[in-house]
Amino acid sequence: MKNVGATRNNGSITFWKKLWKGNILPKWKMFLWKLVNNALLVRRGLKRRNIIQDSLCVICSQNEEFEKHLFWDCWLAAHIWKSCQLGINTSSAFSIPMSSWVKNFLIFLWKEDGHESSRVNLFIAVMWGIWIQTCPATLLRWIQGILKEVEQANCVSKKHTQVRCIRQEVQQHRLENQKVCLAGQSDIHSDILLVDGTWKASKGTRNAIAAVGWILVRAQSNTHEGSECVYAHSALQTEALAVSKGLAYARQYEVDSIIVKTGSSKLVQAS
Secondary structure (H helix, E strand, C coil), rough: CCCHHHHHHHHHHHHHHHHHHHCHHHHHHHHHHHCCCCCCCHHHHHHHHCCCCCCEEECCCCCEEEEHHHHHHHHHHHHHHHHHCCCCCCCCCCCCCHHHHHHHHHHHHHHHHCCCCHHHHHHHHHHHHHHHHCCCCCCCHHHHHHHHHHHHHHHHHHHHHHHHHHHHHHCCCCCCCCCCCCCCCCCCCCEEECCCEECCCCCCCCCCCEEEEEEECCCCCEEEEEEEEEECCCHHHHHHHHHHHHHHHHHHCCCCEEECCCHHHHHHCCC
């Protein structure tokens, strides 16, 4: 029983971490938190607090308004779920608690589409649209508002997909434009030295404090690393110092053959 409880607790923590870190509107995150924790001010809760006298759903006027009815059972909510791009049939989830249904559905979408799922945004947008349209005085205004929210939710989903595609194209373009410069000879038994230098110009001084670092990966799978602060007057000199100090560091391990990997193509071309 303890293991089951620990697993559920870890799953809940993972869900909330994904939600808070997700590319979702802050007000939507708070809305979901309240929904999952039964903290929304639905009419049933308001009646219990003696704030209102009637707890019937303002849409169907047949059942008491609470989370499950508002987002599932009400005829208009069910119609909206079927009409949106997700095509959800809420009748199939009749016996599942509302909070579990929301969490399970979001986890499923994250697993299928990745952390920046456009369907997650659409799912939350539809629920948000249903929620904010429960206050209008007339049913006609309610229907007009919710249809507008569904249309806006679909637009948000499309824009999210377009942004993700553009981002992927930019990343692919960067990868295609990367330059790889090779110099010298090596074999499969060579050790690998990765070096990098960080430099920033300082006003009023010719030489600025820079940082260099290196990682030596031995053919025997042993790894050694080091770093040092240096003085340099340019980024190129900083990278050159990183190579120099990295090679000096590797010499103490009696390296016979080594591959040096640096981010400076000028150093490679000059070698």
